[in-house]
Amino acid sequence: MERQLPDVQASRPDVSVGLGRVGVTDVEKLVEVPRDDDRPLVFTADFEVYVDLPAERKGIDMSRNMQVIDETLEAVLANPDSRLEGVCGSAAERLLAKHDYTTTAQVRMEADLILREDAPESGLPTQHSVGVVAEATATAEGTDESIGVEVTGMTVCPCSQGMSETRAREVLTGLGVDDETTEMFLDRVPQPGHSQRGHAFLAVGAKGSPAVDIHDLVQVARDSMSARIYNVAKRPDEDHMTFASHSNARFVEDCVRALADNVVERFEALPDDAVVRMRQSNDESIHQHNAHAERELTMGQLRAETNGDAAMNGDGDTPFSTDGATNGAMRSGDR
Numbered sequence: 001m002e003r004q005l006p007d008v009q010a011s012r013p014d015v016s017v018g019l020g021r022v023g024v025t026d027v028e029k030l031v032e033v034p035r036d037d038d039r040p041l042v043f044t045a046d047f048e049v050y051v052d053l054p055a056e057r058k059g060i061d062m063s064r065n066m067q068v069i070d071e072t073l074e075a076v077l078a079n080p081d082s083r084l085e086g087v088c089g090s091a092a093e094r095l096l097a098k099h100d101y102t103t104t105a106q107v108r109m110e111a112d113l114i115l116r117e118d119a120p121e122s123g124l125p126t127q128h129s130v131g132v133v134a135e136a137t138a139t140a141e142g143t144d145e146s147i148g149v150e151v152t153g154m155t156v157c158p159c160s161q162g163m164s165e166t167r168a169r170e171v172l173t174g175l176g177v178d179d180e181t182t183e184m185f186l187d188r189v190p191q192p193g194h195s196q197r198g199h200a201f202l203a204v205g206a207k208g209s210p211a212v213d214i215h216d217l218v219q220v221a222r223d224s225m226s227a228r229i230y231n232v233a234k235r236p237d238e239d240h241m242t243f244a245s246h247s248n249a250r251f252v253e254d255c256v257r258a259l260a261d262n263v264v265e266r267f268e269a270l271p272d273d274a275v276v277r278m279r280q281s282n283d284e285s286i287h288q289h290n291a292h293a294e295r296e297l298t299m300g301q302l303r304a305e306t307n308g309d310a311a312m313n314g315d316g317d318t319p320f321s322t323d324g325a326t327n328g329a330m331r332s333g334d335r
Helices: 062-077 084-098 158-174 179-188 214-222 235-246 252-266 299-306
Strands: 019-035 038-053 105-118 125-139 142-156 195-207 275-283 291-298
Touching (some): 038 062, 038 084, 084 105, 195 252, 252 275
């Protein structure tokens, strides 16, 4: 007869306090998401898996969390309509079903996606890396899912560029160049400004799947900064990036607002209750600090604000993430 082992997790704890999230982190899995008429998306992903724990129970069934992840990934490989947020949503729902003592299950996945592209002038083939974050929270009321991307680009400080333009105007005037020619030159040749490597994050969450494509999220996020950057760059490509970025100087705040404007234009089909998370962080080149701005709100609020129907402020922000991020906009120090 099989020996019965004690279920210590089900016993009462010494201190009866409920816990909001208990689970496992740093679970590495290979995830392959099939796509119709295209190559599958393949990720080496890190998962975080949590459930809540009532006060009267000592611990969760940790092995069940690992079993649910394995079962879900096997199932998704056979489903050509799967999305990454759907993988997390399915796992969260299975967790909820397998843990009869819990009311909330959360699954988060982080992975890198490698995309192919061509350099802007030379046309040389290259690749770039995109961070992908998929999340899901399952309760008895339903499942919320979110899909987001983080991309790297380049920004140029408008304030620094404005000072350079003032200096150039003074020098040209001192050399006897007439005002009309000076302004024509400055309009055609953008002046230098200190540049930063920028990191844009964009995520969309909804009840069920937000039904947005990762590639669309990537395009919107990359176009929110002063210019795109490329891993392979010949001199014409470098000149292209430098000129493009200085022709489109943006503060960190401008980048988030560009994200907002592009989201409204690109994702017209999103319902008003979808939640949009936007974040920009710039690695400053002439300061020891970095610059940061972010906003989280519903699609309905975003539509209203971009249409001028509401003031741009932090009122009515809707929390969706579980990472403790702060809503609103922030700027570190002087320009």
